[in-house]
Amino acid sequence: MSDKIQIFDTTLRDGEQVPGCGLNKKEKIIITEALEDLGVDVIEAGFPISSPGDFESVQAIAATVKNATVCGLSRAVQKDIECAAEALKKAKRPRIHTGLGTSDQHVMTKLKITREEVLERAKACVSYAKKFVEDVEFYAEDAGRTDNEFLAKVIQVAVNAGATVVNIPDTTGYCLPEEYGQKIKYLVENVNGIDRVTISTHCHNDLGLSTANSIAGIQNGARQIECTINGVGERAGNTSLEEVVMILRKHNWLNFDTNINTKQLYPISRLVSETMNMPVQANKAIVGSNAFAHSSGIHQDGVIKNRDNYEIIDPAEVGVDKSSIILTARSGRAALNFRLGQIGVVLSKDELEETYQRFLSMADDINVVNDPDLKELVGVYAHINL
Structure with missing residues (x-):
């Protein structure tokens, strides 16, 4: 049996912190409903105390969500926690996400307190949040740059206080994979009772x-x-949902699984991109416009013969109609013949060769050759009806 990995989506909280990408309540509800259809386990709806608008949005999301846990962020401050609890009152599965910085950088230059005070505040914020909800997630901000021994002490305090989830953020995207993995392993081996809680990753890019x-x-x-x-989020962004989900699916020997309906990945990618006015780069893994596009002649020939030659994901798995054979000056005869076949054109070997030479000249001039251009190319043959 596969271990179930919980997918915690923070598009509406951390993702919305991208400058110029703020969402109104109506837009957040639309994305929330799409996230539920996608199958995410937890929706971080926002940071209720940050503004009246965010408070109202979290309230509305809490009342809308039917199956997923709805999470509200707070600092390790009583007023924050009270505000989050109030916003989450109508949630079927509410979670308060509270915590503070733990790295020496944050403790000494941002919080300007001692390590002992960090431990006290960690205990206090979790204990106070537990008065309102059973499900409390504790975050150790900048855990990526926190030495493991002190981080384990903080997490131990949070676990003892009743945290159900402990979040180990690589807030600045500093860690190397081996380093971050060893940090999680250190906590597993050195925090008593951690087997009774869920350890969460929160990595920046x-x-x-x-x-x-x-x-x-x-x-x-x-x-x-x-x-x-x-992967939207502050600075270079957050961990990309579609990437981790498909990695776990494709590397099934890892024996992990999620509840995500992967056929919804491309549609929700488009929805978020358009709603947040945040374009997806063409070469973005899984959901970029070039993710299943082929323009090199060698690759095109291989894909036409057997898709698995150059695609490890069936486009339909993630909601994309099909692979694309893009005709450029780098394309070969096989790709040209394939695309001609798609518009109902069958050429003899000699006709194909003659057309291919004219195609190369055209491709050098216009870069990408589309269907109307193909029809122009073969229009010289009287026997072809287009």
Whole structure:
């Protein structure tokens, strides 16, 4: 039996912190409903105390969600926790997500307190949140740069206080995968009772390692991944939901699984991109416009003969109609003949060769050759009806 990995989506909280990508309540509800259809386990709806609008959005999301856990973020401050609890009152499965920084960088220059005070505040925030909800997640901000021995002490305090989930964020995207994986392993081996709670990853992409770090965390004992659609988020973004889900699916020897309906990945990617006015880069894994597009002649020939030659994912698995054979000056005869066949054109060997030479000249001039251009190419043959 596969270990179930909880997918915690923070598109509506961490993802929305991208400058210029704020969402109104109506837009958040639309995305919330899509996230439920996708099958995420936890929806982090927002940071209720941050603004009246965010409070109202979390309230509305809490009342809308039918199956997933709805989570509200707070600092390790009583007023924050009370505000989150109030916003989550109508949630069927409410969770308060509270915590504070634990790295020396955060403790000494941001919080300006002692390590002993960090331990006291960790205990206090979890204990107070437990007065309102049973499900309390504790985050150790900047855990990636926190030495493991002190991090274990903080997490021990949170577990003892009743946390149900402990979040180990690589807030600045600093860790290497092996380093982050060993951090999770250290907690598994050195925190009493941690087997009774869920360890969560929350990785940022400042060095392009958020997905790799999240998977390393899972391999070493974490059972929840915090992520966003399209990897949206502050600075370089968060762990990409579609990437970690498909890694776990394709590497089934890891023996992990999720509740995600992968056929909804591409549709929700488009929805989030359009709603947040945040374009998806063409070469983005899984959901980019070029993820299943082939323009090299060698690749095109291989894909036409057998898709598995150059695609490890069936496009239909993630909600994409089909692979694309893009005709450029790098394309070969096989690709040209394939695309001609798609518009109902059958050429003899000699006709194909003559057409291919004219095609190369055209492709050099216009870069990408589309169906109307193909029809122009073969229009010289009287026997072809288009």
